[in-house]
Amino acid sequence: MNDDAARQALHTLVDEPAPPVTTTLDQVLRRGRRRVLAQRAGAVAGVMAVVAAIGVSAVLLRPGDQPDGLQVATSTTTAPSSTVTGPPSTATLQPLDGWQAMRLPTVGCDPAHVQLPPEPQIAILSRDIVEPAFVNAISDVTGSAPAVTMAEWRENSPKQVGPRGYLATEIPMAGGNGQVQLEVIRFGGTPREIADASLATYGNCEPPLRHELADGTILQMYPTNGWDTPAPTRPLQIYRPDNRMYIVTAAGYSQADVTESGGMSGGRGALPLDQQELAQVAVDLVTGLN
């Protein structure tokens, strides 16, 4: 049996009549959300275990307080603070001036299943318009122009029924590059309707922050997907009155960290933009698109 014969023969197996699919999207989403929450809980438990271990060690090894017979070497050298502080936590959103902390109206962190009007059959703005506005917005915040490493505009994307634009830029950070990504899609309903329906869209149990602009644009910043600490991401969704949505994501990894199979070989362990910077990029992007 050569390769051609094997290919022909094995192909017949997938052409067999198949029973109907019984797996529903709801089943997968329910299990998926449970998995996400379990991953987050595991990460939190790990951090707590480390903190507890440090605390116990500090108590047990405190000079002059050891039990009889236990000799502890003491030193006059102060340990460097970096060994105990570590990187700042990125798992929780901090309050931001002018941004409103939202509340999740749902139970169990499930996204609200709100029936929104259908998406209007409008085109997304062209790459010629969006890319300069995005690059300028990042430049204004970081002080230097980012490198655009990926750009894709499709009429019909497999990730989105309808048109979708995508840009990835890279900016330097400690240990390598991080990314600021932009996704351009469209939505049905008003900015407020889509914003309310998207409060828990990333499966987090933490509510997002919201900011409204004078022209009716709503910006919603989400907590960091921080359970995967080497490559955290923080998205910010922008809902515009013209029914176009922009998702700006700060990502703690670069293209070089993405394997061909879509996995992640590493990351910076931090985000390339803090909350204030990400918010400013989003506001500047909206200004640039006007």
Place this chain on the structure above:
Amino acid sequence: MRGRDQEFADFFSARFEGARRIAYAMCGSWPDAEEIAQTAFVKLYARWTKVRIETVDAYLRTVLTRVFLDTKRRGRAKEQVVADLPDTAAPPDAGPAERMALRSALLSVPPGQRAVLVLRFVADLSVEQVAETLGCSAGTVKSQTARGLTALRAAYTKGDVNVEVRGA
């Protein structure tokens, strides 16, 4: 439902059936294939925001194959039904005798080699793509393909049916 979930829903609708058929080619059982495909999509969901559009199909294949191999390694000791079984499965003898013999022969091939054969000849992946999917070298894929074909041929001819008559 927008953003992450909407994107994932669209991808699920477009790809689940194909993934289930690949899983079926690997495991030879529709209920098991359904479970493997469902588990693969659950794992994909947990990584959805980090998977790039350009690599999402490749990532799904990788996860699907690993779920299949993990299932075989565990010997299904922790088997757990996560999907309702179909009311009416396809009759086991729906295909011609030759196809039945081929399926039986394929199931007698060791799981690792079987996964390579399915990815190479059912999913139509290149040697390099299979190597990336399985996380091994191209040389390993070639050797596993050769051994798998040998095992498949041996099991197939033992069933008194010669696949060579299919025109190759």
